[in-house]
Amino acid sequence: MSGLPQTPVRDDVVGELVERHRPLLDRALEAVSTREYWAAYEEDRDAYGPDAEKEGEAAFQARLGKPFALGQPAVDGLVGPEPEQGGERSPFGSLLRISYPHVDPDRLFPAMRAAMRGWARTTPEERAAVCAEILARINRRSHEFAHAATHTSGQGSLMAFHAGAAHAQDRGLEAVAHVLAEQTRLPARVEWRKPTADGAEVLAKTFSPVPRGIGLVIGGRTVPTWSAYPGLFASLTAGNAVLVKPHPEAVLPLAMTVEVAREVLREAGFAPDLVCLAAEYPGEGVARDLATRPEVRIIDYTGKPDFGAWLRENCRQATVFTHTSAVNSLFVESTRDYRGLVGNVAFTLALYSGRLCTGPQNLFLPEAGIATDEGHKDFDRVIADIGAALDGLLSQGSESAELLGAIGDSETLECHRRAAAGEFGEVLHAAPGVSHPAHPAAELCTPVIVRGEAGADALFTEHPGPVYFAVPVPSAEQAFETMAETARRSGSLVAGVHTVRPDVREQAEEFARESGVNLSLDLTGPWLMTQASIFSDVHGTGANASGNAAVFHGSFVTSRFSVVGVRRRVDERDRP
Template identity: 45%
Template sequence: MDDLFQAHAALLDAAVAASRRREFWSAFPEHPKAYPGSAPAEGQAAFEALKNRPFELARDEQDELRGCWVGEEVSPFGMRLGITYRSQAADDLVAAAQRAHAAWSEASVEQRVGVTLEILVRLNAASFLIAQAVEHTTGQASAMAFQAGGPHAQDRGLEAVAYAYAEMTRVPEAVRWEKPIGRSFIRLDKNFFVVPRGIGLIIGCATFPTWNSYPALFANLATGNAVIVKPHPAAILPLALTVKIGREVLAGQGFDPDVLQLAPDTTEAPLAKILATHAAIDIVDFTGSSAFGSWLRTNVTDKLLFTEEAGVNTIVIASTNAFSAMCQNIAFSLSLYSGQMCTAPQTIFVPASGISTDEGHKSFEAVAASIAGAIDALLSDPVRAGAVLGAIQSPETLTRIEAARTLGRVVRDSSALPLERARTATPLLISLDASEATPALEEWFGPIAFIVAVHDAEEGIARASAAARTKGAITAALYSTDEAQIARAIPSYARAGVALSVNLTGGIYVNQSAAFSDYHVTGANPAGNACLTDTAFVAGRFRVVCVRRPAAA
């Protein structure tokens, strides 16, 4: 067995330090040019070789006599992947996890962390293949698929490992305990053991299958829990590749590869509810809709449950000294991946009387028109538009756009890009009065945004923070030149449990969340009960058990 912990010690030390400093740090380069020149072509060739055939894990890794082959992935860019995956019954998956869990849970912290670090390094080497898988299951444009599906997701996984390692090693393995009793002492030798919780289930999403799953996957593995990964039926391949690489590392280190299993299913025969309520499952991590999140909270009451769900992300525009740059920043935020991000803004509050800017007073109508115009300018070049928007992951989003058109005055209509076979839609911008704002306070996933006329900026801030508290929000933005107003607003957003960005006008957008610095979701409003990544995300996945005895002489 290789000493993977020692091999990756410098990486771990840097990650632990970065998680404490919260400054910029990334272990895995996000720019494709940082990788070997042959890597993109090799990734493309590897992806092509996977299409239209069964996805094979090593023959001795899953029971070939059980289960059936499933697969229904169709690229939002119009190509059927034709890949099938072996599906097994929930009881078989759980039984295999239970067998594998015993030895994995007894491995040392250093052994487990070393394995997780090796998996992450190998995933990074496969980033171009994973990028192809992410692009053609989620509809992300190629640049985002590479960055978010590869290095950024890997950074998030590493962040979880760093937190897990820090928490598990906070308690010493052994101590001599001495209590003075008069002129003598009571002496005990105490040993402390990290005891994993059990079997973890990860329920993946269709839009960011790796980015949203890696924190839970690596937090579970590092803390000694076996893991069953249940991908979304429309986005199996990115997590199938992840599981395959993980299983190869586990087997190479002498562990039962069933420590990490894939549980693909279909929309007609879903496994998520069956697995989530299985008596032997101890931890459930879910990313997706509020409807299923609510079902989990109601029905999964005897397990550790972490959710990231939906929300209503808002922008309040009170005033600005960079009007054009502000509009461009908002336009990009609304357009990026066609608004199919849990961090994408949806509802924009603007005073009905308009705002003061560096370009003079701007009416409500002028603000709305300028944001629409900035979207038009951004997407005027079809090549650039495709690179920003990507494709629409689910046909249901197009139905949602049609319904949203009827809710108010269309400031900017949504339309398809001239891309053959691809499912695309540009942002829809709807204008509403505050008295008509009820629809804007519900989630409309996709390239749908509302601009709402309010009495003044204070009302906008109050509505935005109230929406976060009651409906949930992951991000919020505020534009204001009044520092006193900003200072008053910050506590309102903080109490609502939503991350606030103030006066973003450059190359950073409200959608973006940086590993090792930003806390993605707070767990403090209905958008989710967990944070990626903090101490609470990892600490409950294990317990510390003490063994004590009279000290040896």
């Protein structure tokens, strides 16, 4: 790499960061090895202080209606603030009216490559400590990040704080830990001695992790920080520069992330252009242009499968990691806790309007009904009881609105309208409409359950929003066969199974292993199949069409750097 001279690294600052964050990094390394429960960042909103929520809201409000200055090079215009200029519109009805810098990649990429020189020459521990400091500062502003998530992705406040702030930060640190473990697996230097008749041959050897180049992170809208942080922090910790291309309707959370990263890098004596933002004009399609640049060597993408396939086919100069749509399944064969099951399923269907990538779309039940602790329940009764539980959940005013969140995209609204109108099949249950008491302009969608048929094409297509297919099946074998075909054709991240039968449990586990789908068995109460415990659970396996981005997997980390060895002969007579 060549380019502008680098600012000397302030060893005093970096050394202090290493000491400050060593306990955290050691604990993270332990957690990714043992897979025990651990969370680095507090998910309790009250733990951040009595005034933290108000201060976070005030900080968010202070950003509205203003340019977002990052001090980036190669700026050639502004995106926004109006929607027709690329500005964001909150799913809750208001305009953010924020404008973001638009950059010229021909001038930006040389600056980013130049910024990598000093960064790549630091140790893995130093890079990990700087990244831990970035996450620490993001964490202190968690309430502000939660507001940004709410008003770009439509998440309720609790979901926004978890997925948009604390849990996203855990995901970032998990990636840092995996990179640190891989980059320190070989010793930095070693004296190699081979016995000979005359004594020994001695070589001094060094092993240096070398970054691949610029990483491009193409963000999604549903959970922008949660999905972007693994790739962003993995590439940065590995020594690469990172260009963040956010979803046009969810720029703010990732712009704030870039802002914090640049601030920390600058203070530590590194070039802040290691991390930059690429906002786009309406219809510009800048992701395609950026992704095919020869400087881009790593791509992390979250979004629709068709563009993920395009990236894999056309970006041969880069390693491409995709996290695309998933069609997940839930099979209820029998249960010892019928009321717990019904309540758990209803909450899962309502949560965030069914937009989580780990939520189920297809609900399989035996056509003859299920055995329960309350006696036999036929197919129609199970669906009716789930519907009644949904109606109860969604009759609680503001709490129901918070649970659902708001919908900001026309595709989801149209899919929900068609399902409710019976265009996808017989409507078995349509939950009553809910309005948001604090945001009357917000569009909220309540769950619609449609009768499906095993093998029908509709089951293998992702239907955005709270649209669900209840499918009667003649046997467990038929359910697992259809679930396996779904994973092959459409991709599945998770599956849920409820059963009291050991043989069905064994079939479920066999399906999961063969299809590369993470499995939840008999979860009731507060445990949802949508949840993933960071540092413990594996989110995605990389083994089916839902994508190959699996943070725990060695290739997710090692593809971001190589190792170069240097050896030289040591003459024993030269030793002091």
